[in-house]
Amino acid sequence: MTSERALRTELSAVAKSLHARGFCANHEGNVTARLERGRFLATPGAVSKRLCEPDALVVLDEKGAVASGRGKSFSEAALHLAVYRVRADVGAVVHAHPPYATAFACAGRALDRPILAEAVVSLGAEIPLVPFSAPGEAAVAALAPFLERFDAVLLGSHGVLAWGDDLEQASLRLEHVEQVARICQLAEPLGGARALPAEALPALLEARRKAFPRLAKAAPSGPPVSARPTATVIPSASPDLARIIAEELASALRGR
Numbered sequence: 001m002t003s004e005r006a007l008r009t010e011l012s013a014v015a016k017s018l019h020a021r022g023f024c025a026n027h028e029g030n031v032t033a034r035l036e037r038g039r040f041l042a043t044p045g046a047v048s049k050r051l052c053e054p055d056a057l058v059v060l061d062e063k064g065a066v067a068s069g070r071g072k073s074f075s076e077a078a079l080h081l082a083v084y085r086v087r088a089d090v091g092a093v094v095h096a097h098p099p100y101a102t103a104f105a106c107a108g109r110a111l112d113r114p115i116l117a118e119a120v121v122s123l124g125a126e127i128p129l130v131p132f133s134a135p136g137e138a139a140v141a142a143l144a145p146f147l148e149r150f151d152a153v154l155l156g157s158h159g160v161l162a163w164g165d166d167l168e169q170a171s172l173r174l175e176h177v178e179q180v181a182r183i184c185q186l187a188e189p190l191g192g193a194r195a196l197p198a199e200a201l202p203a204l205l206e207a208r209r210k211a212f213p214r215l216a217k218a219a220p221s222g223p224p225v226s227a228r229p230t231a232t233v234i235p236s237a238s239p240d241l242a243r244i245i246a247e248e249l250a251s252a253l254r255g256r
């Protein structure tokens with residue numbers, strides 16, 4: 001078990017790294033890690049991630065109140081605690097507003113097409129969009145349907161939330177979401193990112209199940225649960241066919 005001192009050092013480094021990469025402006029973003037006995041180490045509210053030294057971190061209780069430390073709690077703590085309540089396997093949660101992924105979240109678009117093999121293995125075939133809700137209980141309720149099946153989500157008109165076994169895994173997932181979003185946007189003027197061939201997906205998803213044994217026990221993937229403002233994926237059709245249909249629909253709608 002990692003000592004609290006070591007966890008403080010690691011969490012502080014993750015927070016500073018979020019700031020250094022431009023993923024958190026002003027007081028945006030927060031990072032937490034599970035301690036023992038229902039306590040969570042956290043970045044303090046209303047402080048730049050640039051200034052989150054190990055001794056500036058706070059310990060939160062199961063309701064998100066500060067149990068020790070001089071800093072404040074933050075409203076998004078409710079989202080972190082919702083993840084920990086549902087996912088006993090999760091040891092850390094990272095939230096930030098990385099610009100490319102946040103642009104998708106603000107446009108109301110999920111990253112719901114599998115375009116990169118490595119991302120399918122590490123994040124799954126889609127990164128869903130949680131519909132926007134006001135902070136607090138409504139945001140927790142909106143997030144709830146996504147917690148079992150996913151390890152990273154876009155928060156509508158807001159940012160990215162990612163979780164994992166530990167700080168390293170959770171922060172890598174957030175970084176990976178941003179990378180997928182960035183590639184999608186860079187591909188837009190080139191005609192848009194193409195979905196991987198449908199026949200490539202089973203092997204990639206099997207590699208994912210092997211990499212993350214929890215998934216072998218989880219319910220099989222059902223229909224996408226993300227809010228979908230555009231028709232982009234038809235599960236039984238090939239991704240290319242789905243793309244063609246989506247483009248036809250979009251051009252038909254533009255013609256009205």
Ligand SMILES: [Zn+2]
Binds near residue numbers: 076097
């Ligand atoms: Zn936020």
